[in-house]
Amino acid sequence: MTEHQTRSGTETGLVTAAHGRHYVVELAHGDLLHCYPRGKRNSYACGDMVDVERSGDRQGTIKNAHSRTSLLYRSDRYRQKIIAANITQAVVVVAAKPAFNEDLLQRCLIACEQQHIKALIVLNKTDLVEETAKTAIQLTLYRELGYPVVPLAAHNDISPLKSALRGQRNVLVGQSGMGKSTIVNGLLPDVRARTAEISEALDSGKHTTTTAQLYQLDAETSIIDSPGLQTFGLLHLSQTDLVNCFPEFKPFLGHCRFDDCRHNVEPGCAVISAVKEQRVDERRWSAYRELVAELDAKPRRWA
Ligand SMILES: Nc1nc2c(ncn2[C@@H]2O[C@H](COP(=O)(O)OP(=O)(O)OP(=O)(O)O)[C@@H](O)[C@H]2O)c(=O)[nH]1
Ligand SMILES: [Mg+2]
Ligand SMILES: [Zn+2]
Known part of the structure; x- marks a missing residue:
């Protein structure tokens, strides 16, 4: 019995995609299982290490998650929503066009502080020079507070971001249309195919991201693309x-x-x-x- 097959029928894996209550779990040897959680109240996120029980050829049930080193989540009066688990760094992506919501940025930063997750701000679409000037000034405050701000034109060149991601488990967060998925495609040029494959498997036909997806960049570095946020409730904070x-x-x-x-x-x-x-x-x-x-x-x- 290997360390990944702790009990008969139970295997350990990493959640690499999350779409509602449907998860993809990658097992140690690379097999992907399509999983649902056991019990209505349990929910998981990309980055979770979970114990699963196979229920079919490529299917399984998630029994539980291993304890988490961090959990990025938001909560309003009615529910809590997990964005990603076990991450070390959040990359908050903003851009001048469409105009980014500063309140949302602040809320992302606060959620990170509460979980001791490092936060990095990417100012994307700097190729839109005129529009970007004002936004860059708006971000000075955050730079002064100690949050690194990386200007980027993800369309053209992703390299200014690479060193900042290295060695971290990153999650891309932000409003829809800021360029999170474009950053992933820049980091992993063959990722479009993989994204399409997973989205198809999860029955999501939309253009914008609806499935959180974890990508391994190298042995020590990974990045999670997450669906765009409109609100970020913080009712879990005291x-x-x-x-x-x-x-x-x-x-x-x-x-x-x-x-x-x-x-x-x-x-x-x-x-x-x-x-x-x-x-x-x-x-x-x-x-x-x-x-x-x-x-x-x-x-x-x-x-
Ligand atoms: N001009 C310019 N456009 C960009 C850049 N990066 C991304 N875009 C465009 O911005 C739009 C949104 O990009 P996405 O990567 O889909 O944005 P997203 O943040 O993943 O959006 P959601 O998945 O909905 O959350 C697309 O039309 C991109 O082509 C950039 O550096 N410059
Ligand atoms: Mg996206
Ligand atoms: Zn006081």
Whole structure:
């Protein structure tokens, strides 16, 4: 018995595609199994290591996932949605056209902070020179906060991104149309065929990505392409989580008048003073307050 066949009938594999409740699991010897999870409440994501039981020639049932080192997910009042598991770096792709949503970018960064996932911002479509100038300025704030910003024209040349991806399990996230799948195709020129194959197998006929898909770039590097996001709920964060997800707040924490200050409307708040002194950007504090308000609103139904 090998380490990948722990119990009779049970094999261990990596989730390499996820489309709703349909998963593709790659076993140690490279076989692909089309799987559904056991039980209605269980859900998995690309990057999960799972135990599966074969139920047919190329089919199986996912019994459980191994413990995760990280989990990128979003949650609104009604449900939680897993984006990717066991990732070390999120590549948030933005572009000037269609205009990117800064609120969504901030939410992606916050979700990463909470899971201790490194975040990298790609400013794609820099070949659209005129449109890009304003967006580049808009991103200065994030660069100053310590998030690397990589300008890219994925259509033309993917090489500026390659070294930043190396040695990481990456996930591409962002709005639809920013160029995530174009980046994958640039990294793996033969990937279109593979994408078509998997999409066909999963019965998805759309042009934009509807299936999260993991690609191995080399022995140490992989990248997950994920479907475009429109919203990014963060109701799984606690108030404390939220504060800690804003790295620039850190120097001011512990200096507020009240020990239980929420840095929202409280008098004598050191964070609010820092905003007034322009030591913390107003855009970030607004985002923070918006999220505090969301946490204060109606309770989560999935909790
Ligand atoms: N001008 C320009 N267009 C680009 C570039 N990269 C991608 N595009 C175009 O942007 C559009 C969207 O690209 P996709 O790669 O499908 O975007 P996506 O982020 O994967 O979108 P979803 O799968 O819907 O989330 C396509 O028409 C691409 O050809 C670029 O560097 N420059
Ligand atoms: Mg795509
Ligand atoms: Zn405060």
